[in-house]
Amino acid sequence: MSTENTPATVPLLDHHCHGVTLHNLDDSAFESLITESDWGAPEGTTHFDTQVGFAIRRHCAPVLGLDPFVSAEAYLARRRELGGDEVSRRLLRATGISDYFIEIGHRADEILDPTEMADAAGARAFEVVRLERLAEELVIAGCDAAGFREAYDGVLDERLRSAIGVKSIAAYRIGLDFAPERPSSEEVDEALARWIDTTGDVVRLDDPVIIRHLLWAAVDRACAIQFHIGYGDADVDLHRCDPLLLTEFLRLTRPTGARVMLLHCYPFHREAGYLAQVFPHVYFDVGLAINYTGSRSDEIIAETLELAPFHKILFSSDAFGVAELYYLGALLFRRGLQRALDVFVERDQWPAGECARITELVAWRNARRAYRLDDRLFAVETGLVGAEGP
């Protein structure tokens, strides 16, 4: 085992995040990126008065050469002074993340793509394809209902030559209580005709039959399929994002070779841990709930270490846009995992070697195995597929 096997020093594989922006952000743009709310804080208040805001002032300020807990104003001023590019590089390079799996289906024009992220962070980066966006892009490009299924198969195969996995946002487009079975071709064609006929300037896929078709196309390819679960995005109906609603879909997909990654999961992370125990192809993380709960993240990380096998828990930051979120995701994850292990050592004398082994599993080994990263890296080395990396 390497010497890099304590939570403080282990390299991290961030199996779910988005790109960062290098732009200089004005204050309100920055503030809008440290909340999942779509609106400003009420008059006289600020999104900095949150766990994540406090964590930025506490932990990110020193990376920018400031004292801990400088005011939000001073922090933002220093950020402007250094420039978005420098701030982002400093914070990203301080995360200790060696690999980023980057989902680019959301506001892609505002953030770095995987190649640029690899460069900015000094790390490897891999793409995760958002299924619903892929379908929307086809329709935007003029694909009609008659040609959609074949065209989609083609473009998905093409993207999977380089992408490490796929993601679905079924949670906030249709709710996780969708019918779990594969829809028939006839049903799909009808739904496609209806959708494409009526779609206007803004192409937005929220048809359950079509989304189920996209999911089963991914299942057929034995992909790693990420699902948005729980917290994140103001337009979710959170009670329809409980991962337990996927139970029958998980039963149906168990023998297919597909793996299902449940993302963030808060406040349903105990439910996710149950699914990760019961289904051999289910993995989960509490990404977004780590950076956003700051001084409380230790408890949430500890709660993930209950029913889930240690080989089923993953690390992610689910960061988007600002480098602070990657940095805090990594820092707080390291700390929370260390504290949980410390408690287990105190209570039950877990051996140091076992703590180190579990640390490596959760930090990167589980993701590497579950996403079959070694196969992927071999394909890159042998020129079978393209690569992004430093």
Added chain:
Amino acid sequence: MSTENTPATVPLLDHHCHGVTLHNLDDSAFESLITESDWGAPEGTTHFDTQVGFAIRRHCAPVLGLDPFVSAEAYLARRRELGGDEVSRRLLRATGISDYFIEIGHRADEILDPTEMADAAGARAFEVVRLERLAEELVIAGCDAAGFREAYDGVLDERLRSAIGVKSIAAYRIGLDFAPERPSSEEVDEALARWIDTTGDVVRLDDPVIIRHLLWAAVDRACAIQFHIGYGDADVDLHRCDPLLLTEFLRLTRPTGARVMLLHCYPFHREAGYLAQVFPHVYFDVGLAINYTGSRSDEIIAETLELAPFHKILFSSDAFGVAELYYLGALLFRRGLQRALDVFVERDQWPAGECARITELVAWRNARRAYRLDDRLFAVETGLVGAEGP
């Protein structure tokens, strides 16, 4: 900042409670007021064998001049000896609560009204109007379906001249999974005719169309609207009291100026914290879950400090009937907030000034802002509306 800005000493604004009774209570009447059960404890057991029962013996006994953990019998004997009036005054005046927002829609004839509460507690008191009760009172007074909507508008406007906000018990009359949209006048009139025609001696509003009409009337007045959420009252179907079921209603009401206060919330307080982050007009507390969980309340208070912005968390006791519940609500809230802050200081060196600021926000500033109390006090001072106070 004042010197009264630690949790131990800060004045509290109790934004949701009911009135106390000054009557001498017999033992079974007292015991029925320290549980949310509608029934006696099983034979051979007592409602004192609970967290709240232990907290009374531990913390309230000394206020009555007894040793901590005297027996329940000795406590009740001392209570009888001192008399309900003296006991209530002692406990209320030891809470450090400066302002009570009192909802009087439940068993109003048995408990003090706001003026009397202000006198007993040596504090200010403001009224919160229960929407469903207001409608029932109109019907009891003989209002017919044809005249209801206009009459209701009038009486609601009248009550809001002095009341600080309104409350809805939609949770246990119709469930929070009600249709979120404003019902049409025709729908409302039909529902009113149906209700008023069929109502008997006991007038009980449980029609979803009418209750939605009442809610939207409050929204139109840009009120602070309290919602019963989660734990409390044996006649709730708790799975229909999950605040996430309000999500679409919150989307629709966001631009209206109304504010929505989610009350008590346990065991859905993490869900409530999510809503308080995502929606700018949503606030919440864990009132009833503090006094009723006693020695475990620290953990529940800490769980409220995760996703919710610090400017969205409120204090309440949700006490009803016996002064012990106000006293414990205040004492355990102070303690739990202090312990949570102590942990954050230990983990992340939160500055003392920031701890003091957050303490004041949660203790009273958030409620004062959210309920627009300063406008209300100005109106009182200038004689525009009536007031209750010492």
Added chain:
Amino acid sequence: MSTENTPATVPLLDHHCHGVTLHNLDDSAFESLITESDWGAPEGTTHFDTQVGFAIRRHCAPVLGLDPFVSAEAYLARRRELGGDEVSRRLLRATGISDYFIEIGHRADEILDPTEMADAAGARAFEVVRLERLAEELVIAGCDAAGFREAYDGVLDERLRSAIGVKSIAAYRIGLDFAPERPSSEEVDEALARWIDTTGDVVRLDDPVIIRHLLWAAVDRACAIQFHIGYGDADVDLHRCDPLLLTEFLRLTRPTGARVMLLHCYPFHREAGYLAQVFPHVYFDVGLAINYTGSRSDEIIAETLELAPFHKILFSSDAFGVAELYYLGALLFRRGLQRALDVFVERDQWPAGECARITELVAWRNARRAYRLDDRLFAVETGLVGAEGP
């Protein structure tokens, strides 16, 4: 009070478990019994990399004469060396469990029956009848629809002469969102005809009308009725196992004399605690969630001590098959209860006598009262019913 009244030494009444097997288990059979998953762990992983796996290596190894945290391989080798019989007797006799309530409706041919368990464990054992299995056995024996109701009444009465209570697996056969009312005889007869006509070689009862009939037959006999709730078994739809879904059934059964025991409950144990406060005839435990969460079980046990009255909380191991699960259930329960009480003493100076009293309540007194064990023992002594015991 006896001297055996600390959590470490108090005798335990395990109000819900299954039988152990004395067979020599091969490695994969053993591993399949330390998970609720129906499938093997993913390639390259093991079910030992879990909290329960770590707890076995930590706590059970020394009982078998090994060092703590020997490898899984060494543990299994020692287990084979000693033999299933010796291993089971050692572990069971080290639990300090004085009474086992054993449900024998699942894989009964592979595990010990109550008499054999009593002998192996050196304890008393009582039978709990699985309602659905009883009905299936009747049909397997050739009972037709016309004769079913009378035959079932007879066999249930007969079994209740010796059994201490009944259990229902409605949770994973029909979901807890079943219609709560008693079905009419006509409805039941129709459902029986349908079921018995169409049943094949495998008789499996999953008809909601018939299961409701079985439940109400138990209610009519004022039984102690155990309900599977929450975690456990890979074939549950966990979102349909929320105990809150039983709310109306609990209202209807409150005046009947029946008592309802909510089993394991995780991750809905706070919901179960609410029901145990509000309904006088509701009890609960977190059995399976104790042995399966190992080093995290302290937190889960503490979470049960919130709303529930102390006279409503029960101990169970919910162990099945391997003696390790009984041993860990007992050991971790003792430790978790002690730690929770230690915290309450630290925070609120709970008196030692009160801690001892609550320990006895939860460890065995509550179950003894709720199941009316004294009546049962009297019947045994006077020869009215049979008994199993050492």
